[in-house]
Amino acid sequence: MQKLLAYPLSVLYLMAFSLALLVFHPVQWVCYTLFGYEAHRKSVALLNLCLMRTTLFLGTTYRFENPYDLPTDRPLIIVPNHQSMHDIPPLIWFMRKWHPKFVSKSELGKGIPSVSYNLRHGGSVLINRKDGRQSLNEIAKLGRYIEEHNRSAVIFPEGTRSLTGHPKPFKVIGLKVLMKNAPSALVVPISINNSWKMLRYGKFPNGIGNHIGFKVHQAIEVTNNLDAVIASTENAVVSGITSFATKSQINDATDA
Numbered sequence: 001m002q003k004l005l006a007y008p009l010s011v012l013y014l015m016a017f018s019l020a021l022l023v024f025h026p027v028q029w030v031c032y033t034l035f036g037y038e039a040h041r042k043s044v045a046l047l048n049l050c051l052m053r054t055t056l057f058l059g060t061t062y063r064f065e066n067p068y069d070l071p072t073d074r075p076l077i078i079v080p081n082h083q084s085m086h087d088i089p090p091l092i093w094f095m096r097k098w099h100p101k102f103v104s105k106s107e108l109g110k111g112i113p114s115v116s117y118n119l120r121h122g123g124s125v126l127i128n129r130k131d132g133r134q135s136l137n138e139i140a141k142l143g144r145y146i147e148e149h150n151r152s153a154v155i156f157p158e159g160t161r162s163l164t165g166h167p168k169p170f171k172v173i174g175l176k177v178l179m180k181n182a183p184s185a186l187v188v189p190i191s192i193n194n195s196w197k198m199l200r201y202g203k204f205p206n207g208i209g210n211h212i213g214f215k216v217h218q219a220i221e222v223t224n225n226l227d228a229v230i231a232s233t234e235n236a237v238v239s240g241i242t243s244f245a246t247k248s249q250i251n252d253a254t255d256a
Contacts, residue, residue, distance in 0.1 A: 191240025
């Protein structure tokens with residue numbers, strides 16, 4: 001019954017989601033072209049708040065726990081687990097004070113209203129996952145950027161989304177490159193729960209009635225022992241992941 005209800009609600013959600021992207025694309029262009037970086041940043045934050053609101057059609061709620069007073073006068077390297085595209089808008093909105101920039105795959109840099117424009121003009125970097133040298137050069141550039149401007153970089157070290165909630169092992173090279181190029185940064189681990197449930201039936205329909213949780217952990221200083229920093233970061237992220245797909249849910253997604 002829940003899956004049947006998800007079909008019409010998903011249609012409404014996708015219509016609202018698409019409309020938000022179409023409306024904010026020219027808004028971003030005007031803000032960036034006429035008023036510069038700060039106006040563009042605010043338009044992107046507002047866009048992502050609206051994208052979160054579109055999931056109300058699906059009965060989605062959010063909780064973002066951050067008990068820490070993170071500094072704004074030094075760079076941050078934000079390291080979450082990755083479960084779905086629904087991880088992104090809350091990170092941008094709730095971490096907007098720290099100007100989050102993303103390490104994103106190059107395919108997202110073209111053809112998607114609002115999203116592609118922001119990735120190309122907002123300070124994020126686009127990597128070709130088939131070209132290791134290009135990817136590492138772009139990640140290094142992002143590290144230097146946040147070091148210079150005291151902003152934040154978001155990197156998903158699992159590499160790809162976990163569609164079952166189960167964390168994947170960290171791929172450490174990109175994270176090391178970021179830390180080497182932003183040596184004054186704090187690493188901020190974040191655990192994300194239940195975002196995978198938005199894709200519990202596959203790409204369509206969306207899951208409904210989900211509560212997506214974000215838990216910010218104690219920041220970690222970058223030291224010369226990068227392996228130890230990464231191990232502590234991974235342990236923190238994994239410690240806060242409490243929601244996993246059951247075998248039957250995995251089968252549902254596979255059959256969808």
